[in-house]
């Protein structure tokens with residue numbers, strides 16, 4: 001047997017990463033789990049699980065309320081988590097980080113506060129054809145309420161945003177651009193800085209849906225210059241139920257609050273309520289304290305691995321997976337943009353994606369099949385659904401080999 005070559009300084013030690021994720025030893029129908037559904041949700045490393053146990057064992061109480069020791073500990077842990085997220089996104093100030101339930105809530109928050117205050121009859125919100133439903137429906141609801149119009153920027157057959165068409169659609173009625181950093185169904189990485197510059201040159205703010213970006217590449221909101229950036233903890237190895245809205249302080253300051261309740265006020269009388277300062281103005285009620293603490297642990301975990309190394313590992317896997325799938329007769333990749341994250345979306349001629357998913361599950365391979373909460377994109381692609389293998393730090397070439405072998409067998413059964 002040839003010895004395994006030593007890792008270079010820029011390579012991830014995937015074997016040791018895999019040891020950090022207890023769930024990866026699960027057997028599925030007697031076969032080792034091959035988890036390729038990371039765009040839907042990622043698995044959790046022991047560092048996050050242990051942090052949650054430590055928090056609930058030694059630090060839990062409500063935040064911002066008590067003078068007792070545990071409340072101080074919980075408040076410190078929660079506010080330290082905010083600082084960790086701020087550093088992770090390269091925000092100018094931790095007060096620009098608002099904890100929410102996830103990307104969906106973050107986008108709804110902006111639509112219902114900034115949007116309601118600034119969008120009127122005849123105004124336009126510009127999105128792209130590749131958006132997730134959570135970056136479409138909140139804007140549609142706002143448009144319905146205000147008599148505004150949702151405008152959709154198109155893409156090429158490869159899944160690349162048509163920038164000249166996007167630019168032409170920016171009008172004096174555009175009040176917001178809302179765009180995915182990385183498409184969950186295609187993998188396309190959108191040129192955010194260019195999109196932002198074009199919007200800003202017309203005075204239009206930009207919200208970036210970073211749900212599929214933050215676990216896979218370094219994100220610097222100041223370099224991107226976006227006005228809002230959103231992501232979900234559970235897609236970056238953190239617990240479910242916690243997410244982040246980043247907003248430039250001046251924008252957030254000028255926005256009305258989202259929900260009313262405890263913590264978001266500075267004083268209440270029956271005559272009048274004064275609202276709290278940032279970011280508390282947007283955090284009504286008891287927040288997901290443990291979720292925030294777990295998110296900080298997840299961020300520290302990926303930071304220690306190094307996001308540039310993570311991106312390089314996934315890029316290499318994507319290239320390997322693309323070659324492997326292209327060799328299977330009848331497979332057509334949906335989403336072949338030049339700048340692409342580690343998402344392999346495909347159709348297999350003559351086989352419904354649901355059947356593919358079911359057969360792969362018997363082989364221990366977890367993928368996602370369906371419209372991926374992107375029904376307008378499926379319509380643009382002229383397919384009802386696709387199959388999607390989405391990769392993360394713990395995936396390997398060997399797992400892609402199993403996927404490709406299983407797909408070849410699916411073809412034998414159905415075609």
Ligand SMILES: Cc1ncc(COP(=O)(O)O)c(C=O)c1O
Nearest residue numbers: 102103104132134184209211232
């Ligand atoms: C691009 C994109 N945006 C938004 C979301 C919604 O995220 P959540 O359900 O965590 O709010 C997802 C989830 O799949 C996504 O992939």
